Amino acid sequence: DIVLTQSPGTLSSSPGETATLSCRASQYVSAVYLAWYQQKPGQAPRLLIYGSSVRPAGVPARFRGSGSGTDFSLTITRLEPEDFAVYYCQHHEDAPYTFGQGTRLEI
Amino acid sequence: EVQLVQSGAGVKPPGATVKISCKTSGYTFTDYYIHWVRQAPGKGLEWVGLIYPGHGERKYAEKFQGRLTISAETSTDTAFMELTTLRFEDTAVYYCATPHSSSWPFDYWGQGALVTVSS
Numbered sequence: 108d109i110v111l112t113q114s115p116g117t118l119s120s121s122p123g124e125t126a127t128l129s130c131r132a133s134q135y136v137s138a139v140y141l142a143w144y145q146q147k148p149g150q151a152p153r154l155l156i157y158g159s160s161v162r163p164a165g166v167p168a169r170f171r172g173s174g175s176g177t178d179f180s181l182t183i184t185r186l187e188p189e190d191f192a193v194y195y196c197q198h199h200e201d202a203p204y205t206f207g208q209g210t211r212l213e214i
Numbered sequence: 215e216v217q218l219v220q221s222g223a224g225v226k227p228p229g230a231t232v233k234i235s236c237k238t239s240g241y242t243f244t245d246y247y248i249h250w251v252r253q254a255p256g257k258g259l260e261w262v263g264l265i266y267p268g269h270g271e272r273k274y275a276e277k278f279q280g281r282l283t284i285s286a287e288t289s290t291d292t293a294f295m296e297l298t299t300l301r302f303e304d305t306a307v308y309y310c311a312t313p314h315s316s317s318w319p320f321d322y323w324g325q326g327a328l329v330t331v332s333s
Contacts, residue, residue, distance in 0.1 A: 142319040144259075151309055151326055152251075152259065157319035195259055199319045202273040204249065206259040 109134055111196050113207035120212065125184045128210045130196035132177040140200035143172055143181045146209075147192045156181060157199070183212075216240040218310050218324035225330045226300050233296040234327045236310030243291035244268040247313055249320060250284060250295045252306040262308070265293060300331045 110133035120126045130141070138159035144152035154163055156172035159179060169184045183190055191214050196207040222234035236248060250262040263274040267286035274282050283296045293310060308327050311320040 139317045144320075146259075151311075151323035152320070153323075154315075154319055154321050157315055158317050161315075163315060163321065197259075197319070199313065199317065202261075202264065203275050204261040204264075206251075206261065209258045 108203050109136060109198050109205055111198065111205055111207035113194075113196060113210045115210060116208070117211045117213060119214070120186055121214065122186050122188055124186050125182065126186055126190075126212055128181045128183075128194055128212070130174070130179040130181070130207050132179070132198065135176055136179075136198045137200060138175045138179075140198050141172075141174065141179050142197045142199050143170075144195045144197065144206075145190075145192050146195065152195065155194075186212075188214075216312070216314065216322045218312065218322055220308075220310060220324040220327045223327035223329060225332055227333055228300055228302060228331055230300050230331075231296060231298045232300060232304075232329050233294055234308050234310075234329070236293040236295070236324050238291045238293070238312065241312075241314070243286070244288055247318065248284075248286065248293040249311045249313070251309045251311060251320070253309070253326075254303070254306045257306075260306075262295065267293065297329075300329075302331050305329060305331045 114129045141159045143156040146152045160172045171182045193209045217239045219237045244267045249264045265284045285294045310324040314321045
């Protein structure tokens with residue numbers, strides 16, 4: 108099974124700053140099948156990025172995904188107060204569709 | 215508008231069975247997978263299993279083999295997740311989700327159903 112390791116576990120930033128979150132896979136993951144989700148307390152996860160860098164409709168351009176092979180990242184520029192949440196990466200090619208353990212982005 | 219509405223949450227004793235439903239609307243139920251994901255209190259996301267209602271394909275995470283049954287009722291556009299022999303560590307919010315974008319990330323999610331295993 109593919110293991111996804113996210114770092115850091117917690118990231119402290121301030122509104123207006125840029126945050127970079129990392130996701131490292133234990134083996135090759137096609138960039139086509141790497142997604143990022145945002146989760147706020149009491150809510151279901153929300154899809155932010157899929158295919159490593161594709162933003163679904165409605166996701167602001169300040170969220171940018173990149174990477175390939177085993178190393179992927181999510182960069183959030185000009186942080187807004189509503190961006191402080193937990194972020195998960197996931198590979199979605201085939202079962203088991205593992206998630207990373209999450210990065211908490213805190214103010 | 216795609217919607218997934220879950221029901222079946224509650225408190226169950228150890229050893230019991232829970233069955234959670236995921237009622238879908240806004241799309242053709244038989245054309246897309248339904249996945250189940252769970253989240254223990256304060257923990258991360260864990261993929262549980264999937265079903266393709268169109269032809270009944272099922273896949274389960276290995277740790278749930280033998281205790282998990284995922285099914286789909288095409289007459290009501292509803293998916294179900296049944297977990298037997300509940301353990302304390304099965305306490306979690308259980309989500310259903312359906313991928314619609316190309317490459318099949320989990321675009322749409324239900325609101326979640328909290329299952330608490332307690333004696």
